[in-house]
Amino acid sequence: xxxxxxxxxxxxxxxxxxxxxxxxxxxxxxxxxxxxxxxxxxxxxxxxxxxxxxxxxxxxxxxxxxxxxxxxxxxxxxxxxxxxxxxxxxxxxxxxxxxxxxxxxxxxxxxxxxxxxxxxxxxxxxxxxxxxxxxxxxxxxxxxxxxxxxxxxxxxxxxxxxxxxxxxxxxxxxxxxxxxxxxxxxxxxxxxxxxxxxxxxxxxxxxxxxxxxxxxxxxxxxxxxxxxxxxxxxxxxxxxxxxxxxxxxxxxxxxxxxxxxxxxxxxxxxxxxxxxxxx
Numbered sequence: 104x105x106x107x108x109x110x111x112x113x114x115x116x117x118x119x120x121x122x123x124x125x126x127x128x129x130x131x132x133x134x135x136x137x138x139x140x141x142x143x144x145x146x147x148x149x150x151x152x153x154x155x156x157x158x159x160x161x162x163x164x165x166x167x168x169x170x171x172x173x174x175x176x177x178x179x180x181x182x183x184x185x186x187x188x189x190x191x192x193x194x195x196x197x198x199x200x201x202x203x204x205x206x207x208x209x210x211x212x213x214x215x216x217x218x219x220x221x222x223x224x225x226x227x228x229x230x231x232x233x234x235x236x237x238x239x240x241x242x243x244x245x246x247x248x249x250x251x252x253x254x255x256x257x258x259x260x261x262x263x264x265x266x267x268x269x270x271x272x273x274x275x276x277x278x279x280x281x282x283x284x285x286x287x288x289x290x291x292x293x294x295x296x297x298x299x300x301x302x303x304x305x306x307x308x309x310x311x312x313x314x315x316x317x318x319x320x321x322x323x324x325x326x327x328x329x330x331x332x333x334x335x336x337x338x339x340x341x342x343x344x345x346x347x348x349x350x351x352x353x354x355x356x357x358x359x360x361x362x363x364x365x366x367x368x369x370x371x372x373x374x375x376x377x378x379x380x381x382x
Contacts (some may be wrong), residue, residue, distance in 0.1 A: 104284035104314045105246035106191045106219050107342060111158040117339070117380045118371045119193065119316070120157040122146050122181065123357060124166050128351050130360040133187070139173045142166075142296050145360070146181050149350060149381070152361045154188045156368040159285025160342055161193040162218070163317075180218045191219040193316065197251065199224030199231050219246035222294060225274050232281060232291070239290060240283070247290035253306050255296025255319025264302070275309040288314040288340065295330035298341070304332035311335060318344045327378040334353035338381040345371050 107148075126134075134235070150160065167178035182192050194212040198205065198221070202367055212218050223235050235248045253263060253271040263271045275293065277302045282289025293310055295303050296319035307315075315333050319345050333341050345367075348369040353360035353366035 104247045104288045108287045114158045116158045118157045118372045119159045119342050119344040120153040123163045123346045126337045152365040152367040156372040159191040160185045161195050164193045179216050193220045194218035195222050197222050201230040205234035209235040213238045222249045249292040252293040253295045253302045255298040282311040300329045300332045315341045327374050
């Protein structure tokens with residue numbers, strides 16, 4: 104995770120900008136182009152727009168997979184373009200298989216495509232996480248794995264809080280057991296949403312030294328006040344993702360999509376600073 108931590112300190116920003124390109128929401132001036140080419144132009148412009156304010160980017164693989172082989176070539180190109188801009192890449196793939204299958208997913212996203220970190224679903228237990236950690240450690244690029252722990256989607260509580268102990272505590276225990284020190288934070292992080300602050304506070308108690316990737320900020324209804332309970336004792340330990348609020352900021356703006364995305368990223372970074380999210 105050190106690659107991410109170094110980037111947050113270099114940029115003085117805890118913001119992660121997410122790339123979730125939906126063709127029907129692309130700017131009007133791009134809609135006459137093919138889906139692949141329009142998505143390419145849009146995402147490259149967004150990367151350049153947010154670069155001054157974001158510490159890293161998160162690519163949601165599904166939006167590129169749906170474009171077929173050309174979409175996956177674009178996915179690889181965008182990982183490279185982000186890296187060239189000094190933006191570490193989190194591959195949001197949420198894979199959850201085991202054994203050789205998990206190892207193949209890990210090699211694909213951390214190796215072939217070159218992402219720094221991946222998101223992983225722990226429902227199948229330690230076997231679903233270890234292959235990704237092993238690949239990240241073998242690559243030795245300062246990356247790691249973010250384990251889905253307490254997610255931001257509306258129905259998450261019905262599943263993650265339904266047992267005793269709740270599943271988010273079970274996932275937290277797995278994160279604590281698997282993480283290996285080697286920098287400011289262990290190489291196993293946790294996905295902890297900003298939409299359930301009390302749950303997030305409990306996860307922080309269980310994982311006082313873990314780096315969190317925090318979705319739910321912006322379009323999903325979470326705000327900076329929901330981030331605050333997730334901070335560690337130093338006021339850090341959280342990377343806050345914002346996707347739709349940045350990508351589609353132009354829909355509520357009189358400026359172009361590049362300028363609107365740039366302003367949305369700057370505003371998000373500044374808001375996180377104001378509530379004490381440090382790096």
